[in-house]
Amino acid sequence: MRVALHSVLKEGQEAGYEEVHATVPADLLEALRRAGIDNWRIWRSGRHLFHLVDCEDFAAAMTALDSDPVNHRWQEFIGRYVDHFETTDGSPAAASERMALGEVWELRAQAAADEAAGDERAGGAE
Template sequence: MRVALHSVLKEGQEAGYEEVHATVPADLLEALGRAGITNWRIWRSGRHLFHLVDCEDFAAAMAALDQDPVNHRWQAFIGDYVDHFETTGGTPAGPSVDMALGQVWELSEQAAATAKE
């Protein structure tokens, strides 16, 4: 599954955020892998960050990271840069799912549906 997220940087932290992401700690990469995350991409527009996370089960991955001390250390560190993650109102699937952005449109899905007609 792919999940899109939106977070906002603290004022003036744009360059610092990019610097610390030039090479994230190896133990964080291992923690993300243990949680079932196979890829995580981040784009920035001003203070706004857009994330695309690939994993089997996003809610389970976030629950695993919530229990991982490596992630706790990273969150304490990166909190100096990130103001907040936007939320979408929540779902019964779990608290972390309320961070996932709803997909509006996908070219390949429409093209496949059109090809079947």
């Protein structure tokens, strides 16, 4: 599953946030893997952060991280930079499939569907 999230940085914390994400602690990487997260990408536009999380079960991953002391230390540290997540209660753990950003369109998916439809039409014409 792929989940998209949106968070907002505190005013003036853009450079610091990027600096601490240049290399996150190894124990955090391991905690994310243990929680079942395969990949987590972050883009920034001004103070707005856009996250793309790949995992099997996002809710289970967030539950696992909620009880992980490594994640607690990281959240306390990174809270110096992040103002809030755009969810109902301000935390990424609150994001479920219905609250995360839903995908509207993907170029590759449409191109593949168009190609498959063309192959079916070509195969049926013989």
